[in-house]
Amino acid sequence: MEPQFKPGDRVRIRVDYPARHFRTPGYIQGKTGSVTTVHGAFRNPESLAYGGDGLPKQFLYLVCFEQTHVWGAYSALSDRLYIDIYEPWLEPA
Amino acid sequence: MRHVHDRGGWPDAGPIERAEHDYAMWEKRTDAMLRILTRDQHIIRVDELRRAIESISPKDYETMSYYERWITAIEALIIEKGLLSREDIDRRVETIAATRHV
Numbered sequence: 365m366e367p368q369f370k371p372g373d374r375v376r377i378r379v380d381y382p383a384r385h386f387r388t389p390g391y392i393q394g395k396t397g398s399v400t401t402v403h404g405a406f407r408n409p410e411s412l413a414y415g416g417d418g419l420p421k422q423f424l425y426l427v428c429f430e431q432t433h434v435w436g437a438y439s440a441l442s443d444r445l446y447i448d449i450y451e452p453w454l455e456p457a
Numbered sequence: 458m459r460h461v462h463d464r465g466g467w468p469d470a471g472p473i474e475r476a477e478h479d480y481a482m483w484e485k486r487t488d489a490m491l492r493i494l495t496r497d498q499h500i501i502r503v504d505e506l507r508r509a510i511e512s513i514s515p516k517d518y519e520t521m522s523y524y525e526r527w528i529t530a531i532e533a534l535i536i537e538k539g540l541l542s543r544e545d546i547d548r549r550v551e552t553i554a555a556t557r558h559v
Binding site: 381384385389390391392409412413414415435 | 507
């Protein structure tokens with residue numbers, strides 16, 4: 365199993381609010397950032413949360429965003445937000 | 458639609474309460490209970506706890522304290538897993554209430 369993205373890739377976070385447990389906060393959905401690190405593959409918490417085995421594992425990425433992009437009225441221009449996101453939530457941007 | 462626990466950037470979330478406070482004995486016991494159920498016995502996963510906390514109705518979620526959400530979620534998971542029934546828990550609470558003179 366190979367990760368779909370590599371450091372430097374531009375990615376967009378999918379917009380989705382399924383009626384179940386998920387790990388991608390609303391404020392980052394629809395935003396575009398760049399992959400900083402591929403952490404590796406881990407058991408899927410969205411399955412573990414219901415007593416599942418969490419398999420297949422999913423790749424987890426550290427993704428970087430400009431704070432001015434995430435929050436409309438953000439004034440510190442060089443601030444960045446780093447957040448861990450699982451691969452199924454990412455799409456190429 | 459955003460779920461009730463998903464607070465980042467929530468317009469009306471208000472300032473964060475930063476004051477430290479002493480924990481009540483029941484809060485410490487709730488913390489201890491979760492540690493036993495997760496780390497020692499592997500009965501509950503933290504992912505399941507999160508899911509159960511998020512499943513509390515938005516109205517109740519807003520009025521509950523941190524550990525009230527924990528104990529509500531722990532109770533729901535223990536019942537879901539068949540470890541205890543709602544009746545078992547209610548009966549025990551009645552027994553305790555009857556022997557205490559508060």
